[in-house]
Amino acid sequence: MNRNFNLGILQKNKEWDVAIIGGGATGLGIAVDAANRGFKTLLLERSDFAKGTSSRSTKLIHGGVRYLQNGDISLVIEALRERGILRKNAPHLVRDLSFVIPSYDWWSSPFYGFGLKVYDMMAGKLGLGPSTLLNKQETLNHIPNVNKKGLRGGIIYHDGQFDDARMAISLALTATKEGATLLNYAEVKSFTKDGGLINGLCFTDIINKKDYKIRAKVIVNATGVFSDQLIKLDQPNAKPMIRPSQGVHLVLEKKFLNGPYAIMVPQTSDGRVLFAVPWNNYVVVGTTDTPISKTSDEPTALKEEINFILRNAGNYMTKNQKYLT
Numbered sequence: 001m002n003r004n005f006n007l008g009i010l011q012k013n014k015e016w017d018v019a020i021i022g023g024g025a026t027g028l029g030i031a032v033d034a035a036n037r038g039f040k041t042l043l044l045e046r047s048d049f050a051k052g053t054s055s056r057s058t059k060l061i062h063g064g065v066r067y068l069q070n071g072d073i074s075l076v077i078e079a080l081r082e083r084g085i086l087r088k089n090a091p092h093l094v095r096d097l098s099f100v101i102p103s104y105d106w107w108s109s110p111f112y113g114f115g116l117k118v119y120d121m122m123a124g125k126l127g128l129g130p131s132t133l134l135n136k137q138e139t140l141n142h143i144p145n146v147n148k149k150g151l152r153g154g155i156i157y158h159d160g161q162f163d164d165a166r167m168a169i170s171l172a173l174t175a176t177k178e179g180a181t182l183l184n185y186a187e188v189k190s191f192t193k194d195g196g197l198i199n200g201l202c203f204t205d206i207i208n209k210k211d212y213k214i215r216a217k218v219i220v221n222a223t224g225v226f227s228d229q230l231i232k233l234d235q236p237n238a239k240p241m242i243r244p245s246q247g248v249h250l251v252l253e254k255k256f257l258n259g260p261y262a263i264m265v266p267q268t269s270d271g272r273v274l275f276a277v278p279w280n281n282y283v284v285v286g287t288t289d290t291p292i293s294k295t296s297d298e299p300t301a302l303k304e305e306i307n308f309i310l311r312n313a314g315n316y317m318t319k320n321q322k323y324l325t
């Protein structure tokens with residue numbers, strides 16, 4: 001993929017079948033699909049590919065274990081199927097990861113154990129291994145730093161982990177191979193119209209500080225949390241469609257988990273799940289879900305969010321260690 005070469009193609013093309021705005025997982029996935037179907041496809045990303053949430057996830061290719069709690073069965077089945085397909089298609093980017101849910105009540109192990117057996121059954125042939133109940137010693141063997149006070153045992157289950165940013169780059173390369181033209185550092189600024197209908201867009205090449213106008217039969221807004229800003233370029237009075245919220249992770253030292261297993265906290269103080277996941281010699285712990293009024297390319301963790309994660313993770317892990325890096 002060569003940016004100058006792609007700029008050359010862009011200038012030669014009179015009209016695109018599909019122009020995609022946003023080079024995150026969604027936009028890049030659409031580019032692969034559209035190009036693969038033979039459509040003349042252009043993708044514009046204002047920053048680098050996967051600059052948004054697509055490089056800042058918890059890195060889980062999970063079969064939707066968190067949706068099981070809400071009884072959203074069809075979503076779990078779909079997520080498990082997609083997990084299996086992704087693992088088959090991109091074995092270099094997706095790996096199996098075992099999660100332990102430590103239990104401190106008499107009911108936790110049978111309750112979550114039953115739910116996870118259902119999860120295994122729903123995965124069917126695409127399952128990554130059977131979930132199993134652990135006794136107290138086995139739980140300690142898997143998570144040496146688990147909080148021992150009141151520990152009764154645990155459950156181990158299996159899900160997937162992936163490299164989100166590399167996945168995005170793989171999608172970008174695949175889309176290019178399929179004939180799509182991708183351009184990063186290209187910010188869409190406005191739309192052009194013909195008879196009241198959008199027929200193209202104007203963007204700025206941020207690197208060369210040059211403006212371009214292109215025509216397209218279809219324009220896809222794949223700008224994630226920024227989607228409303230794009231809509232407002234065309235309809236300044238449009239009602240917002242998105243209620244933005246931010247999720248943050250803490251990156252802790254490897255010794256926080258002290259092993260290759262991840263932890264799933266099934267119920268945080270605000271009723272969500274929290275993960276502590278080994279990642280490239282560190283441990284990623286998160287996430288939060290905090291409503292915000294303004295979206296930003298560089299969101300920062302709030303003090304309350306840091307405290308929330310430390311408090312909830314601290315309920316499950318031994319304390320008095322300086323984990324923060």
Ligand SMILES: Cc1cc2nc3c(=O)[nH]c(=O)nc-3n(C[C@H](O)[C@H](O)[C@H](O)COP(=O)(O)OP(=O)(O)OC[C@H]3O[C@@H](n4cnc5c(N)ncnc54)[C@H](O)[C@@H]3O)c2cc1C
Nearest residue numbers: 022024025026046052053054057058059060188223224247
């Ligand atoms: C904290 C957190 C943890 C998560 N963990 C997981 C997980 O473990 N597993 C999982 O599967 N999913 C996870 N997700 C969800 C996943 O990350 C998102 O669903 C996914 O990244 C959304 O991708 P996207 O392409 O829609 O958005 P984004 O990746 O945000 O891409 C939108 C792109 O649009 C670009 N853009 C905006 N305006 C313009 C413009 N005017 N011109 C050109 N480009 C523009 C932006 O620069 C950005 O790159 C998580 C999400 C969060 C917030």
